[in-house]
Amino acid sequence: MNKRILILTAATGQGHNSVAYSLKKELELQGNDVNCIESFRVTGDKLDKFMTGGYEILATKTPSLFGLLYKVSNHKLTSHGINKLIEKCTKEDILKTIEEYKPNLIISTHPLLVSVVASLKNDGSINVPFISVVTDYKAHRAYVEENVDAYVVGSDYTKESLVDNGIEEKKIHTFGIPVKRDFLKTTTNHKNDDLFTILLMGGSMGLKSMKKALKRLMLASVSLRVIAVCGNNEVLKNQLESIYSSVPLDKELVVLGYTNNIPDLMDISDVIITKPGGITVTEALTKKLPLIIPYYIPGQEEENARYLLSENIAICPDIDEIDEIITNLVRDKEKLNRMRINIEKLSQNVSLENTLALVKTLSVG
Numbered sequence: 596m597n598k599r600i601l602i603l604t605a606a607t608g609q610g611h612n613s614v615a616y617s618l619k620k621e622l623e624l625q626g627n628d629v630n631c632i633e634s635f636r637v638t639g640d641k642l643d644k645f646m647t648g649g650y651e652i653l654a655t656k657t658p659s660l661f662g663l664l665y666k667v668s669n670h671k672l673t674s675h676g677i678n679k680l681i682e683k684c685t686k687e688d689i690l691k692t693i694e695e696y697k698p699n700l701i702i703s704t705h706p707l708l709v710s711v712v713a714s715l716k717n718d719g720s721i722n723v724p725f726i727s728v729v730t731d732y733k734a735h736r737a738y739v740e741e742n743v744d745a746y747v748v749g750s751d752y753t754k755e756s757l758v759d760n761g762i763e764e765k766k767i768h769t770f771g772i773p774v775k776r777d778f779l780k781t782t783t784n785h786k787n788d789d790l791f792t793i794l795l796m797g798g799s800m801g802l803k804s805m806k807k808a809l810k811r812l813m814l815a816s817v818s819l820r821v822i823a824v825c826g827n828n829e830v831l832k833n834q835l836e837s838i839y840s841s842v843p844l845d846k847e848l849v850v851l852g853y854t855n856n857i858p859d860l861m862d863i864s865d866v867i868i869t870k871p872g873g874i875t876v877t878e879a880l881t882k883k884l885p886l887i888i889p890y891y892i893p894g895q896e897e898e899n900a901r902y903l904l905s906e907n908i909a910i911c912p913d914i915d916e917i918d919e920i921i922t923n924l925v926r927d928k929e930k931l932n933r934m935r936i937n938i939e940k941l942s943q944n945v946s947l948e949n950t951l952a953l954v955k956t957l958s959v960g
Contacts, residue, residue: 598958601698602631603689603712605705610730610874614704617775618728621951630696634689634708658892665735665894674736678710685711690720699958702726706737713740724957729753730772731873733898736760744957747773747950749877750941752902768953771945772877777858779881779947790847791925792820794864796875797890803831804890806838807914808868813839813846815918817925820847822860827853858882865931866924868917871899871909880908880942885934887921889914908937 600622604615612633619631668677689711693701701723703709715721729738729748738746739760746762748754749772758764793812797805805823812821825832832852842848854860861867861882868887869875876899879886886909888900903909912920924931 597626598699599628601696601701603634603703603708605635606633610872611705613874614730614773617773669736681707682711682714693721700724704728706735709738709740713742716742731895732902769944770949773950774878778878790820792864794860794867795821795823796869808917811917815921817922818845822849824851871896880938883935883938885931889917908934
């Protein structure tokens with residue numbers, strides 16, 4: 596019997612929505628009725644603009660302040676206070692949505708929504724199985740709630756961070772952060788030459804640090820192809836196209852805006868230079884693509900970078916060292932091969948099918 600599944604997400608960055616809509620597509624292909632909502636929009640434009648707009652401003656304009664707020668909120672007392680505030684603003688509207696839709700299962704892809712659903716379960720307002728998908732590699736304190744029936748996480752490192760905060764190990768499933776199936780496909784669409792190719796990204800907002808990274812890459816003393824993806828940042832795209840209307844003879848440069856072609860671009864790349872958002876990292880690891888991380892938004896991305904570095908699947912240099920790092924990798928491919936082997940080991944238990952099976956197992960009715 597097919598189920599009604601409610602997925603709660605929020606557009607603070609594109610990662611949470613990407614996971615939500617990837618799951619929606621997969622579950623609908625199985626014949627389920629899936630309703631995916633951006634939860635802060637349900638409560639009104641003001642809260643949505645405050646949460647999503649506030650995130651973008653803090654993350655891009657004042658990243659140090661964002662990092663400070665992340666660390667302050669990652670403690671039991673402060674996290675509890677923030678959760679209560681979010682509950683006060685959203686609980687009634689989310690309950691109304693649940694009562695109208697009558698789901699057999701609820702999935703959340705955003706940490707600030709976990710306490711809302713858990714609170715509704717705790718006070719008896721709903722009795723619906725609840726899965727929380729952790730979209731980074733270290734779980735923020737906001738994810739930690741007793742009334743979550745199951746967690747889907749990206750690594751044993753993530754699992755350990757939840758266990759350390761009191762979550763029962765049996766509730767935690769290391770199936771990998773769900774990404775679009777396009778990243779899981781084995782492809783033969785590889786480049787048809789030997790030119791070392793770099794995929795340069797900065798998230799959906801196209802961080803300005805990409806400009807500094809590209810400048811260093813153009814100074815590298817080896818031949819390179821660089822594919823720069825600027826996301827939704829049209830200003831950055833136009834700037835790069837203007838600055839690099841011509842490039843050194845031993846360099847090739849392709850500048851793109853937003854594109855759905857990331858899986859194919861990863862297939863023809865030797866490395867990716869990016870900020871370590873949870874979804875971008877997972878997509879790269881799924882494609883067995885080593886990472887270079889010269890910039891990040893303090894907070895969860897800093898935690899992601901620390902994890903990747905500890906597993907020897909990423910290099911985290913200063914941005915001024917990128918040309919030297921790339922030159923060394925071009926001349927010593929063995930290091931890249933070792934990184935790919937480490938990625939392969941970490942990816943052994945990752946399975947989108949296991950996540951879909953968990954949904955089917957937990958769905959009631």
